Amino acid sequence: MASVSSSAVPRGATVKVARQRKLAVGDYRIQGRPLGRGGSATVYRVLGPDGREYAVKELAPQFLGDKEAVTRFRREFEIARDLDHPGIVRNHELIEANGTLNIRMELVDGLSLKALMSRQKKLEPPL
Numbered sequence: 001m002a003s004v005s006s007s008a009v010p011r012g013a014t015v016k017v018a019r020q021r022k023l024a025v026g027d028y029r030i031q032g033r034p035l036g037r038g039g040s041a042t043v044y045r046v047l048g049p050d051g052r053e054y055a056v057k058e059l060a061p062q063f064l065g066d067k068e069a070v071t072r073f074r075r076e077f078e079i080a081r082d083l084d085h086p087g088i089v090r091n092h093e094l095i096e097a098n099g100t101l102n103i104r105m106e107l108v109d110g111l112s113l114k115a116l117m118s119r120q121k122k123l124e125p126p127l
Helices: 067-081 113-119
Strands: 028-030 041-047 053-059 091-097 100-105
Touching: 028 053, 053 067, 067 091, 067 100
Parallel strands: none
Antiparallel strands: 028 041, 041 053, 053 100, 091 100
16 A cells, blocks of 8 residues: 655645555456445456456455355355356355455356346336
8 A cells, every 4th residue: 555745745635545456366367347346245357377267256355254244155155156057157166365255256248237227228028
């Protein structure tokens, strides 16, 4: 994190300090901006050591001290890892890196639900 000398900044001035961008999750290099963020995790597009692209879901740091949240995240991986269906993203690996938990999963290119909803005002067929 960058530091700024108090004598270099005029009193009352606003100082913006850029957050350090995360570059990797274990052996997987992050490609660009996050694909999405939710209440408990952020999803990144990553490039694996095998040259293939994957998605990595990273548990938000504020949940690392919450034993129940960590257990849920691990359980989510364990359950999804055993599912095999064309409509379900495959979960490949649970990674402990950068002081947090991550799930490496299949990368599916396409629109987010938010983008789809903005293009198509209602979903068909009606739910």
